[in-house]
Amino acid sequence: MFKKIKEDLSIVFERDPAARSYLEILTTYPGVHAILFHRIAHRVWKIKLFWLGRLISHISRFLTGIEIHPGAVIGSRFFIDHGMGVVIGETSIIGDDCTIYHGVTLGGTSWKQGKRHPTLQNKVIVGAGAKILGPIIIGSGAKIGSNAVVIKDIPKNVVAVGIPARIIQDTENKTNAFRPYAVGKDETDPMAKSIQSLIKQVNKQEKMISALENTLAEISKK
Ligand SMILES: CC(C)(COP(=O)(O)OP(=O)(O)OC[C@H]1O[C@@H](n2cnc3c(N)ncnc32)[C@H](O)[C@@H]1OP(=O)(O)O)[C@@H](O)C(=O)NCCC(=O)NCCS
Numbered sequence: 001m002f003k004k005i006k007e008d009l010s011i012v013f014e015r016d017p018a019a020r021s022y023l024e025i026l027t028t029y030p031g032v033h034a035i036l037f038h039r040i041a042h043r044v045w046k047i048k049l050f051w052l053g054r055l056i057s058h059i060s061r062f063l064t065g066i067e068i069h070p071g072a073v074i075g076s077r078f079f080i081d082h083g084m085g086v087v088i089g090e091t092s093i094i095g096d097d098c099t100i101y102h103g104v105t106l107g108g109t110s111w112k113q114g115k116r117h118p119t120l121q122n123k124v125i126v127g128a129g130a131k132i133l134g135p136i137i138i139g140s141g142a143k144i145g146s147n148a149v150v151i152k153d154i155p156k157n158v159v160a161v162g163i164p165a166r167i168i169q170d171t172e173n174k175t176n177a178f179r180p181y182a183v184g185k186d187e188t189d190p191m192a193k194s195i196q197s198l199i200k201q202v203n204k205q206e207k208m209i210s211a212l213e214n215t216l217a218e219i220s221k222k
Contacts, residue, residue: 001039004076008035011077015099015180031080034066041070072106075122082128089117094124095140099180101128109134109151121156125180141171143179 012019012029019025025032037060045053053070061067065084068074072088075096080086082102088094091114092106104126108116118132121139127146132138139156150165159169 001043005036005039007077008032008039008079011079011097015079016081030064030066031083031086034060034064034068034080034083034086035074035078037064038068038070038072038074041068042072042074045070072117091115091135092117093119095120095122097123098125100126101130101146101180103129105131105133107131107133118150127180143171 009022009025009032012025012032019029037056041053041056041060044056050070057068057070066080066086068086068088069090069092071090072092072094074088074094075098077097078094079099080101081099085103086100087105087107089106089108091108094106098120106118106120110116115135117135119135119137120126120132121137121142123141124138124144125142126132126138126144127148129147130144130150131148132144132150134151136150136153138144138150138154139158141157142154143159144150144154144165145159145161145168147163148161148165149163150160152164154160154165154167157170157172158167159171160167
């Protein structure tokens with residue numbers, strides 16, 4: 001559990017450009033507080049101290065605005081950015097290296113006992129306000145756009161947006177780096193990148209044209 005907690009803290013540096021120090025993370029990140037509380041609540045839940053688990057989860061919700069049922073199974077290096085309004089249901093399963101933003105719901109759609117909440121495989125990113133409903137599976141590396149409503153399985157390495165969510169991109173061949181906004185930390189904005197490459201091309205062509213003009217001028221002198 002302590003290894004997981006240490007990892008939960010250190011990944012904040014990778015996923016939030018605003019993070020400056022461990023002190024800042026420990027004292028000002030509600031998403032981190034909620035995960036720390038959950039690690040304890042889940043331990044307690046697993047040894048069947050159900051009321052105590054619910055109580056810890058409730059205190060965490062009161063302090064952070066993030067509701068994680070103590071029964072939810074959450075993998076390593078999970079990050080909740082901003083956090084307010086997040087709800088994670090009892091039978092949710094979250095893999096390793098997932099990130100979710102404020103207002104995300106991993107919710108159920110039936111009263112049936114048993115698995116009724118979603119499963120996020122590894123490296124899933126869920127944008128602000130998205131709702132993922134029912135015992136569906138979000139494949140590894142998938143990205144869910146902000147405010148999407150997802151009610152069917154989503155394959156791995158795709159981007160899905162809208163209500164109901166539809167797939168708009170296949171990102172299989174893109175970098176594995178963390179890319180919450182479709183742009184990674186070390187990447188420039190794609191539009192800026194295209195403009196830069198156009199400018200390079202124009203400069204190259206200008207040089208070629210002036211070399212041609214010089215050659216033509218020399219030929220016409222002869
Ligand atoms: C899903 C996401 C990653 C897609 O980014 P992208 O690959 O750059 O996609 P684009 O902006 O090129 O958009 C592609 C298409 O999807 C649509 N689209 C993008 N995001 C959408 C969303 N959240 N809901 C509905 N449609 C969306 C665009 O309008 C565009 O449609 P078009 O082709 O008909 O014009 C991004 O839009 C997103 O929602 N990221 C989450 C960010 C977030 O929650 N941040 C919180 C920080 S506090």
